[in-house]
Amino acid sequence: MNAIETKNVVVESFNTDFQRRLNYEVLGRDLLNTAEQHANRRGFGVDDVTAKNHAWVLSRMAIEMQEMPKMFTELSISTWIESIYRLFTNRNFSIKGQDGTVYGYARSIWAMIDRTTRSPIELDQLYHDQFVPYIDTDEPCPIAPQTHIRPLKEAELTKEHKVVASDIDYNCHVNSMKYIQHLCDLIPLDEYKTKRLSRIEIAYISETHFGDTLHFYTSCKDGDTILVEARKDNGEVAVRGLLRTVAITA
């Protein structure tokens, strides 16, 4: 089996935004579903790791798009493992049209936890032999690595969100892709008429549960970049994020 898994998806009409382009939340889920298919076919998918009482946990994600594909575009999403460390593995993605057009790339960092203790397991030790045949260090992923986002000092409370049932995943915490939606929604609709979101990053810090309220704080780093920190009621940070916009040229 190849190191790279590719999944073809179509940008469906009802998965697009007000400009009829794919939205980041659906793209994020398409990326994770492709990652799941990659892992599944190579023996370390959700059913395989659940059987060992383990769970994959997404630690960081960065998606950078040169252009967001329009409605009905036929996409090929590819994913591969770039590296494995003691507790983490780096998984990259490319998002291309089936005609070869490059739309963007993504980088992700994953850990695996024990479902009972919720502690990270020794990934490289326990899954080394399964992962190694599929590591691909040659495939290019020409976007910057994840930024180290520091705690925000001066930040403005921009939004509050009480966690609802549809936010919650099988691990009983807020679905990682729902955060993408909540972060994208920190930018008002009017701004999306002249700018597009070119890069989004999220670092997942602590788990959030049903009943928690997320308080989204934002800080402008420069004209184009917004830093985000989502805190829980007790002040603990749930996620940190980064949103970068560029003017729409076409």
Added chain:
Amino acid sequence: MNAIETKNVVVESFNTDFQRRLNYEVLGRDLLNTAEQHANRRGFGVDDVTAKNHAWVLSRMAIEMQEMPKMFTELSISTWIESIYRLFTNRNFSIKGQDGTVYGYARSIWAMIDRTTRSPIELDQLYHDQFVPYIDTDEPCPIAPQTHIRPLKEAELTKEHKVVASDIDYNCHVNSMKYIQHLCDLIPLDEYKTKRLSRIEIAYISETHFGDTLHFYTSCKDGDTILVEARKDNGEVAVRGLLRTVAITA
């Protein structure tokens, strides 16, 4: 071309809820994407009607599920036109496993508007010849028609939601399937551990825009049925809905 269009979809891992079953919002979008494919291939899809300065508008939707399919289930979603009236058309759906298992059915009622005046157009007059070859009155859709949901008199304010960018569709109003998510989220997570949502209905009354706040009022009709009314700041009703639950037996 056949009167019935069928689209095969897989219940993707990251499109499931905390019980690893397909969620209603994703199912709703799968239904609408199948409807779009049906219309598209028969000359009255989104691009065709936009070229005439028209837009499809969903007026009512009812989805009733005997069981919500589990993660990785391979589904066949079918849709067909049951009837056409002067201003409305009835479109039905079946949701089955590719092995024939029946999961559920849905009924929908659509109007078409002029994109400039936002007024309904004479559907049967303007699209009669295109629709008639594809009407199928024989295909069964064994669920009750949409309930006529009356204005709620005694109701409790259960949730408020300020409309965000990701709620908005190409017609610049709140995406009809986002309402499904907001309605499903009126039931607390704990209740979903012992009950499942067997039927959801929505009647779309007036358009909601970015910046509006939706005030969700609920009223228990009996132990198993909740009636919902979402009102805007000015008191105008945006949608009315119905949620029916049954105890989980398996």
